[in-house]
Amino acid sequence: MTQPPSADLLNHLADLLGPKGFTRDPDDMAPWLTDWRGRYRGQAAAMLSPANRDEVAAVVRLCAAEQVAIVPQGGNSGMVGGATPDATGNQLLLSLRRMNRIRDIDVAAGLAIVEAGVVLEHLHGAALAHGLRFPLTLGGKGSATVGGLVSTNAGGTQVLRFGTMRALVEGVEAVLPDGELLDALAPLKKDNRGYDLRHLFCGAEGTIGVVTAATLRLVPAAAARCTAWIGLASPDDALRLLRRLDAALGRTLEGFELIPDACLQAVLRHIPQTRAPLAASDPWYALVELAGDDGDALTEALESSLAKALEDGLIRDVAIAKSESESEQFWRLRDSISEAERAEGPALQHDVSVPVDRMPQFIAENPARLDAAFPGTRVLSFGHLGDGNVHHHVQPPMGVDGRAWLAAHGEDASRIVYTHVLELGGSISAEHGIGQMKRDMLAELDSPARLAALRAVKDGLDPLGLFNPGKLVAQKAPLA
Amino acid sequence: MTQPPSADLLNHLADLLGPKGFTRDPDDMAPWLTDWRGRYRGQAAAMLSPANRDEVAAVVRLCAAEQVAIVPQGGNSGMVGGATPDATGNQLLLSLRRMNRIRDIDVAAGLAIVEAGVVLEHLHGAALAHGLRFPLTLGGKGSATVGGLVSTNAGGTQVLRFGTMRALVEGVEAVLPDGELLDALAPLKKDNRGYDLRHLFCGAEGTIGVVTAATLRLVPAAAARCTAWIGLASPDDALRLLRRLDAALGRTLEGFELIPDACLQAVLRHIPQTRAPLAASDPWYALVELAGDDGDALTEALESSLAKALEDGLIRDVAIAKSESESEQFWRLRDSISEAERAEGPALQHDVSVPVDRMPQFIAENPARLDAAFPGTRVLSFGHLGDGNVHHHVQPPMGVDGRAWLAAHGEDASRIVYTHVLELGGSISAEHGIGQMKRDMLAELDSPARLAALRAVKDGLDPLGLFNPGKLVAQKAPLA
Incomplete structure (x- = not known):
């Protein structure tokens, strides 16, 4: 069992981290003790904000010695309460936000070494300044941090072409539950020295240590995009269209979002200054986006594929954005669905x-x-x-x-x-993770073999159960 | 510590598996007790060849109850002694070769569900019969099995475009060290239910259970290829050429092999019916291959890039294969290096x-x-x-x-x-794995944090140390 921190430990931590890195002030801590959706509220004995990996390692060693639990946190924009401490007030909140340095961008190799606290939108900007882009984006880009994105294996709207976070992580640096620093930042295309620790930390939700930095893949910035809003009869037809576009347009196909008419109508009702892209309603829509260097070629390729699809009766109608601002309007319809739904x-x-x-x-x-x-x-x-x-x-x-x-x-x-x-062989958490929200449902519904394997990994790497206890998977029997 | 199998256990196993699945005959076992390079020789109490995953699970449960060690083996073509039992004669050799069924090929989705014992070359043929290909190949394709390829995260000559085995594995089925079956075959593009077990089994070398099947990605069969043999002054120039071709030719670039002149000369000396592709010697060569649908377009693109490189002095000379048989000859030079070296x-x-x-x-x-x-x-x-x-x-x-x-x-x-x-931030095993050959060197040279993390994974998932003991990583303290 973990313990509340002693006064001694808190003093040590305060000395170690200084006033910028240590607080017990309830007002300072309050915004970080509730998840952003307001579903989970916790308490913490203190909030620790180390400035660098050595401070993180020192914090973890001190906590491990007293068996005090640590809850790592990035931008606090997770969806499953994974970064919110429990209600006991015995846990320490470990914020990575001060570690917000982009250590290096290697333009020739297309790689960035980025600390855990770097905000996604900041990374987007830094890459773009070098003519590159980091091809993962999502609604919370203004607050989500690299450490959180790695630890939740984040997805978003560009997964179709570029994959989830794990496909973009070429290396990680992490502090393990015993306080040792794992430096696996070197971007190796081939490395068969046993279990892949990089993939293990992607999606581990801070339960086996804390990610302090990552080496991330960057791709050339796309000069142009072409966006279409397509009316469809059914998800079946949408899947057929997807297969066809994938075969015809290959790697330029970056987005394929499915939207039912009820969602569009909700957006039109509740979100100001929105309008339907098509004259008549269809039961379903697909929002499709291509990206590449040559805007005219993209438009031509998309028009030609969609003209054929119209002819074949596979789609019912289509509007192709005629400007960047029209593209933005199409995406705004998609991105406003959650807000419109809340209003409903x-x-x-x-x-x-x-x-x-x-x-x-x-x-x-x-x-x-x-x-x-x-x-x-x-x-x-x-x-x-x-x-x-x-x-x-x-x-x-x-x-x-x-x-x-x-x-x-x-x-x-x-x-x-x-x-x-x-x-159907699916997953009860595609991109948001398990955290505390889905932990019991996972334990109830997932296969015993899978659950046992998850617990075995947790038990092996964090035998004292110090890291983010109560999240993801219940430990079988924390030692000591 | 693991135990020798009792007479009772051996009788149980013989009954369970029948004569096709159980042997203690020294002549039957002999070819499988030595690795193919003849570096390691072992003994086994018996060789078990289950016909299906249920038999594998039953074998593992029986062995776990008596704490008898299991050494999984596929085609026995590994490079580091990873599939060779130790010399005690107390271990059981678990051959997956009888599980050689391709359970399903889904042409529309580009997926195959393949049992562990399927030989790589057989999979190549089965995919091709559907107009598809499995884009991983290596010298041992006539003996290497899917289970071994997954468990060693195999590489080969097409990694440049398609990645190593883990990039092609969309799902796994495995029996865990307690005999439970983990069915994670469903090909999910997104699945954030905790630690990624699929990636954990890729490259685990049979130390945390045994892979019984995998879901593998197939790609459209390429209609044409274009191969070039290029003379270069240095590896630096080769890297510059690679970056240039990668930017210009994108996803059609499938192979880029570097060869020093001394290797070519050894091949020409020792391998019959070989000849140098270029009139004069250069210090280094690159063997470059493009693949795609349109052979003329490939040739034109490669010729144009290489003409520019010649003009710029980046390369010294080039021969482009004018026929399929000339492509084969170029590759034969590359593939014969090991054989020529042995002769030296x-x-x-x-x-x-x-x-x-x-x-x-x-x-x-x-x-x-x-x-x-x-x-x-x-x-x-x-x-x-x-x-x-x-x-x-x-x-x-x-x-x-x-x-x-x-x-x-x-x-x-x-x-x-x-x-x-x-x-330089590299790996002492890029593609062959650790096995028994590099275990001690890994323990000596790798970082303590990394080694501790590997041991923690092993200890968590195989607490009794039953699976392939002595390979990859020494266990800290096997329980019981």
């Missing part, structure tokens, strides 16, 4: 994946299962069809008290969603 | 990587370090420049007894190579 009232949100081919089946069949158990529920599925990942939101039946319904039936409704996902 | 006499071989940019420096500076310690040694570095991976072979000084020199000085000479590699 509470909903039960699921971030799930299945093999890409099975996604239309899941979208078609899951609402019926929910309706059978809870008549009148409405389902919105939108997002990254090309990644086999949708955000699958269940709205309570019309006319009931939404919050009360969610409190009474939310868990059972979620179980229906997750059970279906697992039947 | 014994050499100390190293399979090492450094960040790509540092490879010319390593190739230039390491021979001087060796010569300072061991005057007269000669070094040949050849292989996958684009992956930052060369095979770096040290030949004894002329005139000495090669074998005696290697026995007396080999370890010290290797230490010079590996220490240099690690100074």
Whole structure:
């Protein structure tokens, strides 16, 4: 079991980190003790903000000696309460935000060495200043940090071409639970010295140590993009279109988002200065984006593929953005769905994946299962069809008290969603992670073999259970 | 500590597996108790060849109950003794070769579900029959099995474009050390349910369980290729050429092998029916290959890039293969280097990587370090420049007894190579793995933090130390 920190330990930490790196002031700590959605509230004995990896290592060694628990935190914009400490006030919050240096950008090699506290948007800007880009982006880019992005293996809207965070991480630096520094920053294309520790830290949610820096891949900045808003009859047709565009347009295809008409209508109702791209409504839409060097060639290729698709009856209508600002407007419709949904009232949100081919089946069949158990529920599925990942939101039946319904039936409704996902070989967390929000559901529904393997990794690397206890996976038996 | 199997256990296993799946006959076992290079010889209490994953799981459960060690083996074509049991005769050899079924090929999705015992060449053929290819190949393709390729994270000559095995593995099925089956075959593009177990099994060398099947990515079969043999002044120029071709030719660039003239001369001396592609000798050569749908376009693109490189003085000469058979001849020169080297006499071989940019420096500076310690040694570095991976072979000084020199000085000479590699942030095993051959050198030279993390993973997942003991990493303290 972990212990509350002694007064001695707190004094040591305060001395070590100085006033910029140590606080127990409730006002200073308050914003970081609640997750940004306001679902989880915690307490901390202190908030530690080390300035460099040596300070992180020293902090961890001191805490390990007293068996005090550590909760690593980046931008605090996670979706599953993974960076919020528990309510005991015995844990220490370890903020990486002060470690916000871009140590190096190697233009020729297309690599950046970046500290954990660097904010994503800052990295985007720094890359662009060298004619490069870091090809991962998401809604929280103004607050999400590199350490958090690595530790949650973040996704976003460019995964189709560039993969999730792990595909862009060429090296990591981390402090292990015993306070030793693991320097694996060198970007090796081939390295067969045993278990891949880089991939182990991607998505580990701060449970086996803390990432202090990463070597990230950069790609040439794209000079142009071409965006289309496409009307479709069904997710099945959307998948056919995706396969066709993928074959015809290859690596220029960077985005393929699926949007039901109900989502578009909600956006048009609640978000000011939005308008529908097409004259008439269609049941579904795809937002497609190509990127490359030659804007005219992109437009021509996309127009030609979509003209053929119209001719074949695969799509119902299409609008191609005629300007950068029109592209922005299309993306604003997509990016406003969450906000519009909140305005519609509470909903039960699921971030799930299945093999890409099975996604239309899941979208078609899951609402019926929910309706059978809870008549009148409405389902919105939108997002990254090309990644086999949708955000699958269940709205309570019309006319009931939404919050009360969610409190009474939310868990059972979620179980229906997750059970279906697992039947199709899918994942109950595609991109947001497990944190504290999905920990019990994972323990209930995942296979015993998989859970045992996760626990074994946790037990092996963090035998005292010091790192982010209570997140991701319950430890079998923390030693000592 | 592990135990020898009891007579009871052996009887149980014989009953369970039947005569095709169980043997203690020394003649049957002999070919599998020595690695193919003849460096390691072991003994086994029996060789088990289960027919399916359920039999594998049952075997592991029985062995775990008696704490009997298991050594998984595929095609027995590994380079580091990773699949050879120890000399005690107490270990059981677990051959996966009977599990050689391709369970499914999904042409639309470009995926194959393949059992561990499928031979690589067989998979190549099966994919081609569907107009697809599995884009990983290596010298041992006629014997190497999928389970071994996954467990060693195999590389080969197409890594430049398609990555090593882990980039092609979309899912795994494995039996864990307690006999539970982990079914993670579903090909999910996004899955953030904790530590990535798929990547953990890639390169684990059978030390944390045994891979029984994998879901592998297939790509469209390339209709055409274009191969060039290029004369160069130095590895520095080769790297510049690689960067230039990569930018100009993008994803069609599939191979970029670096070959010193001394290797070519050895091949010409020892391998019948070979001839030099260029009229005059150059200090270095690059073997470059493009692949794609349109052979004429490939040739035109390569010719134009190389004409410019000639003009700029970046390359000294070039021969572009004018036929498929000429392409084959160029590759035969590359693929015969090992055989030609053997004919030249014994050499100390190293399979090492450094960040790509540092490879010319390593190739230039390491021979001087060796010569300072061991005057007269000669070094040949050849292989996958684009992956930052060369095979770096040290030949004894002329005139000495090669074998005696290697026995007396080999370890010290290797230490010079590996220490240099690690100074440059590299790996002492780029693609062959650790096995038993490099275990002690890894323990001596790798960072304490990294070694502790490897041991922690091993201890967590295989607390009794049953799986492939003595390979990869020494366990800190096997329980029980």
